[in-house]
Amino acid sequence: xxxxxxxxxxxxxxxxxxxxxxxxxxxxxxxxxxxxxxxxxxxxxxxxxxxxxxxxxxxxxxxxxxxxxxxxxxxxxxxxxxxxxxxxxxxxxxxxxxxxxxxxxxxxxxxxxxxxxxxxxxxxxxxxxxxxxxxxxxxxxxxxxxxxxxxxxxxxxxxxxxxxxxxxxxxxxx
Numbered sequence: 001x002x003x004x005x006x007x008x009x010x011x012x013x014x015x016x017x018x019x020x021x022x023x024x025x026x027x028x029x030x031x032x033x034x035x036x037x038x039x040x041x042x043x044x045x046x047x048x049x050x051x052x053x054x055x056x057x058x059x060x061x062x063x064x065x066x067x068x069x070x071x072x073x074x075x076x077x078x079x080x081x082x083x084x085x086x087x088x089x090x091x092x093x094x095x096x097x098x099x100x101x102x103x104x105x106x107x108x109x110x111x112x113x114x115x116x117x118x119x120x121x122x123x124x125x126x127x128x129x130x131x132x133x134x135x136x137x138x139x140x141x142x143x144x145x146x147x148x149x150x151x152x153x154x155x156x157x158x159x160x161x162x163x164x165x166x167x168x169x170x171x172x173x174x
Contacts, residue, residue: 044152045154053134057131092122100147111134115133
């Protein structure tokens with residue numbers, strides 16, 4: 001898939017049912033993420049995160065980060081990005097997302113605490129709260145997106161711009 005980032009491919013595989021435990025070298029899903037009737041194409045990495053993580057993992061439910069805005073955070077489509085980037089957290093000295101710095105991004109820490117229990121100390125509950133954690137692949141996709149500056153549009157590390165992750169893991173397919 002030309003011009004699609006590793007992060008987007010990982011999330012696309014998750015959306016197609018292949019992002020769980022099946023993986024190949026480097027934590028990349030071993031399933032073919034080619035969109036079909038049960039799959040969805042995304043305009044970019046953040047659009048994939050919005051759908052696969054925030055919406056499909058229950059983060060946008062009313063009682064969580066939907067209309068309930070737990071912690072003052074609204075993760076519904078159209079609001080999520082503005083509520084994340086360099087916005088102070090109510091429970092941490094770190095911002096919700098610090099572009100380029102996953103380890104200094106409170107959202108990433110909350111997600112990592114659920115996926116990798118004991119790996120990081122956070123205030124409050126790991127996320128998603130009361131639901132299954134993100135897979136290692138999904139967490140890695142978010143890490144890559146933040147590391148690349150957390151852009152709202154476009155795909156991070158895509159093959160056409162010489163993305164190191166895409167090239168190194170041989171994901172580019174003509």
